[in-house]
Amino acid sequence: xxxxxxxxxxxxxxxxxxxxxxxxxxxxxxxxxxxxxxxxxxxxxxxxxxxxxxxxxxxxxxxxxxxxxxxxxxxxxxxxxxxxxxxxxxxxxxxxxxxxxxxxxxxxxxxxxx
Amino acid sequence: xxxxxxxxxxxxxxxxxxxxxxxxxxxxxxxxxxxxxxxxxxxxxxxxxxxxxxxxxxxxxxxxxxxxxxxxxxxxxxxxxxxxxxxxxxxxxxxxxxxxxxxxxxxxxxxxx
Numbered sequence: 001x002x003x004x005x006x007x008x009x010x011x012x013x014x015x016x017x018x019x020x021x022x023x024x025x026x027x028x029x030x031x032x033x034x035x036x037x038x039x040x041x042x043x044x045x046x047x048x049x050x051x052x053x054x055x056x057x058x059x060x061x062x063x064x065x066x067x068x069x070x071x072x073x074x075x076x077x078x079x080x081x082x083x084x085x086x087x088x089x090x091x092x093x094x095x096x097x098x099x100x101x102x103x104x105x106x107x108x109x110x111x112x113x114x
Numbered sequence: 115x116x117x118x119x120x121x122x123x124x125x126x127x128x129x130x131x132x133x134x135x136x137x138x139x140x141x142x143x144x145x146x147x148x149x150x151x152x153x154x155x156x157x158x159x160x161x162x163x164x165x166x167x168x169x170x171x172x173x174x175x176x177x178x179x180x181x182x183x184x185x186x187x188x189x190x191x192x193x194x195x196x197x198x199x200x201x202x203x204x205x206x207x208x209x210x211x212x213x214x215x216x217x218x219x220x221x222x223x224x225x226x227x
Contacts, residue, residue, distance in 0.1 A: 103159065
């Protein structure tokens with residue numbers, strides 16, 4: 001039972017344009033969401049997060065949007081840069097049920113083309 | 115501050131053997147979580163230790179076990195290895211275990227033949 005799903009295994013975007021990565025979840029108990037970025041041979045690196053009490057969180061070029069009614073979140077990267085090429089994982093947790101347990105999606109490989 | 119370190123980085127074992135992986139958290143961090151990453155499955159939570167106690171556990175068989183020492187270093191053991199155990203095993207540390215505080219190590223690539 002995949003509670004967090006990233007339906008696009010890969011995404012290719014031209015440098016300077018917007019990258020939009022999507023994530024869906026099924027568990028209504030999730031109340032905290034995160035995006036991680038992973039380069040080959042390295043562990044995931046925390047990128048940005050959002051609490052369920054908000055619908056948007058911005059950090060520089062990265063913005064995460066949360067649509068609780070649709071159980072959907074997205075990560076926008078504007079403008080996209082070659083260094084953004086990596087695998088992106090969305091993750092969710094239920095703070096009231098053990099915040100330590102992150103449930104991850106399968107990941108989306110983002111490639112930024114010059 | 116040194117990051118999370120995992121040893122060994124690569125490991126090849128045969129079916130039926132057992133393996134022990136090690137994780138040293140960031141200094142001062144008391145929580146260590148373990149994840150398994152396989153193609154198509156993303157990262158799956160194995161368990162989390164805080165102050166030497168297992169605080170949370172994922173849906174993995176009993177062949178997967180772990181422990182944490184008084185210095186917060188953690189080990190993960192897999193007994194009776196199966197081909198499907200081939201994966202990247204990641205550990206993450208945090209001070210309290212909060213979701214947005216987890217820092218990941220580079221992982222141990224386990225190959226079971």
